Amino acid sequence: MEYLILFGALLFIGLLVFAKGVWDQSRQRGYLRLKQKESFGKPSQRTYEDGETEGIPRYFEKHRDGFYLDDTTWNDLNLDMLFLRMNTAQSSAGQEYLYHMLRTPCFDRTELSKREEMIENLIREEEVRVQLQMLYLDAGRTGKYSLYDYLDFLDQLGERSSLPQIGMDLLLVPAAGIMALNPSLGIVAVVALLSVNIATYLKQRKVIDPYLTSFRYVFRCIRLAERLTAVKADFLEEEKEKLRDLLKRFQGLKRSASFGMRRPGTGGSPLDLVLDYLNMMFHFDIMGFNRMLKQVRAHAGQVDELLTVTGRLEALIAAAGFRQSLESWCVPEQDGEEGSAGEGILIQGLYHPMVTEPVKNDIAAGRGVLVTGSNASGKSTFLKAVAVNAILAQTVHTCCADRYRGGPVRVMTSMALRDDLAGKESYYIVEIRSLKRILDAAAQDGPKVLCFVDEVLRGTNTVERIAASTQILKSLNRPGVCCFAATHDIELTELLKEEYDNYHFEEEIEGGDIRFPYLLLPGKATTRNAIRLLSIMGYDDSIIQAAQRMAEQFVQSGRWEGEGAGSGPKERRKESMACRK
Known part of the structure; x- marks a missing residue:
């Protein structure tokens, strides 16, 4: 009777511990769901560990097909900061695809329409969106390295065969048979074989353990895909159908993962302990790993497609959140749509998404635009705002403006250049190389080049700068090119008045201080402030x-x-x- 009471008490305590665990987990999930709802539509507050962002560009680097924003343009516009502001993705696949999306403008209207429809649905269907966000949270990230880094590491393993493990296991059969005839000899044979197996097992595990991270994330992505197909939402049907088709091809990989995914000593149950010893003696998990290796290599294309489908969906969740975080925004209009006409760019209420309390401006450009103005008057920020919005229109289909109209464009810049000390090139050489790549792109087939040049050829003397700048900017005034240029050289406004429309920014002097309204005005600049700034600074x-x-x-x-x-x-x-x- 006492034993029954003790057993009942232990069982009751066990049930209480189990119930508390379930309750705590439920509360934690509830907190995370609430956090997803409250953080949506706000700039990302995520902090990154050292080196954590290094692997994010890997998906983009593996899929650089067609036009993409080169490093010069990406760095000139400081798009890393815009990406970090936008990156609310909670899986590696999602954040890598978002980066790829921002660096690869889309010229396909059908794809842009699909993105718009998905973004609208994700904003409207809050419960579905939160359910998706929780699934991506469970999938998680791979840390410092991208999955593509790990997949590249697999090549270092070479070809692996399970024949040695199978051979050693088969030798145990005659060794066990010998025990019936000669127990002493049989025991020695079995112990010797098992000792060899255990020794080789420990050596093999050291080799394969670093690669298990990639397999685990692939398996998590497969599990994510399975759970995504169970989400009830009509607007996800196309993605769910793609995932169902992919999952059919991963059945062999899932079977191989049953043994190969475990790390020895990670489980605390008696069953886990038994499995660890069985693996040490018979190498079941190593043979499972070898099968997984073959499956992953054979299905590398499908793994990539899986990351594309799952990553694209979460990237659009981040895009929807970015849209909701903006004080004002618009859906871009394409040239040729109802209410739009001509080839050019029209933006009303334009602002830069990274500027706090921005001053909005309007611009309508059917040809090149030359912007003049005083130091710090807003020329560079205006050029960057136009460039960034042209990129946003063709990536996340959301513009920081009251209205944006324009056709497909290849955005290129030559703005925030520096001396290349490593390459031993002066600022001027770096600058003319940068401009040459724009001229080369303008001569190639493709959508219109929308280029932005800040202070043309500032790295040389005045006479040659004005002469060369005039001819370079004239060469960029051709069909298929629209150039926005900012300059301090007022002479260019006269030399290029037949090719470029002139705009300018002004400053206002109030007492002993200078103020910038940051409003874009037609015509060339008529004021200067460099000498006045010397006075204000006490010269x-x-x-x-x-x-x-x-x-x-x-x-x-x-x-x-x-x-x-x-x-x-x-x-x-x-x-x-x-x-x-």
């Missing part, structure tokens, strides 16, 4: 006044004249000769 009045007189003389005469006795060109030559003597 000596004599420097300010002399510089101002020189500038005014140049504007009136079109040539530079020295300030003060002995400072003209002839006097400077005489002084130079005197110094040499």
